């Protein structure tokens with residue numbers, strides 16, 4: 001068949017096949033971006049990540065319909081810095097956001113930073129954030145001052161799931177800037193607002209960030225399960241109930257996208273903001289070493305899933321390391337935008353890597369810095385500066401995923417290469433602050 005004949009056949013096919021034309025028209029529509037963040041959800045807490053005792057079929061369906069990243073990272077092992085990285089596509093240490101801001105305090109995401117909502121607004125998107133903000137409680141840091149058109153949730157780092165408890169939360173539930181009296185179990189309320197946002201804006205491209213504060217403490221099960229005192233035997237049960245509420249929420253969001261005909265036009269990302277604090281909540285990071293607060297794998301390697309039907313493969317498991325910084329450039333690329341070259345972005349557009357157009361690894365190095373702690377990953381190597389012992393620990397994650405065997409002494413050239421790379425990166429940053437997290441009386 002000649003080229004001319006092929007072209008002719010395609011033209012005929014296009015004329016005969018309205019669905020093909022429709023598909024072309026449809027593909028020109030800017031996709032919605034839905035980013036769902038769970039709080040303190042450990043690496044092994046989902047069915048698709050190997051969890052055996054808690055069923056999470058709806059979250060798992062994102063992996064089934066899309067991509068599951070086995071080496072998906074966040075930029076910090078605690079809540080606020082990790083959100084600063086996700087929101088800007090830049091390592092938060094670049095702009096000194098390495099600690100949790102004090103509750104109700106003056107710190108927040110620096111006003112010099114541009115958020116994913118700012119950028120998508122420039123591409124004609126309407127945007128909403130539903131849930132936990134944790135990027136500053138003062139008026140200038142409010143989500144609606146940072147590119148979001150709508151906000152429902154709370155500004156600080158934590159909030160009880162159940163209304164009317166004895167302990168007063170740091171801040172109220174807000175709709176925009178108006179305080180609201182929320183009587184519903186908070187995870188359900190967040191889902192309700194997310195679903196209603198989709199309904200309201202189904203006609204235009206939207207960014208929706210759903211930032212559940214489950215499965216963060218306080219451990220509180222939905223009220224319909226009756227009183228569950230927080231005894232040691234009940235911890236796992238309460239945790240499971242909280243996680244199931246999140247899973248149900250994800251199911252409701254996916255169902256709403258389907259019902260409104262938007263499923264194929266929506267890029268969905270699901271991730272946790274940091275590793276699980278196992279001792280507090282029973283969340284599991286296995287087989288990884290360490291917990292929330294650590295730069296061991298268990299603190300920063302998290303469940304990370306992405307779905308965009310028809311655009312990225314379904315059921316794909318992707319092993320090369322990726323990081324939450326990649327969400328912003330991926331979203332901008334999906335929206336047909338180009339990121340500003342002048343602004344140093346650390347994330348990359350993952351789409352060509354997922355479609356197979358680019359066979360290379362998305363990142364040569366990944367870096368972490370939290371005060372004096374730091375770590376770097378290249379290929380299967382992870383070099384961690386252990387602050388307690390002031391020593392360097394090298395692990396080969398391909399053969400030692402739980403970082404049990406320190407092979408630094410056997411691989412001096414690797415140590416040197418990774419340390420030099422870290423030092424080069426570190427030299428670009430403002431100096432690390434000595435102070436640890438400013439959050440008092442609670443878990444970050």
Ligand code: CA
Nearest residue numbers: 039040079273
């Ligand atoms: Ca967290």
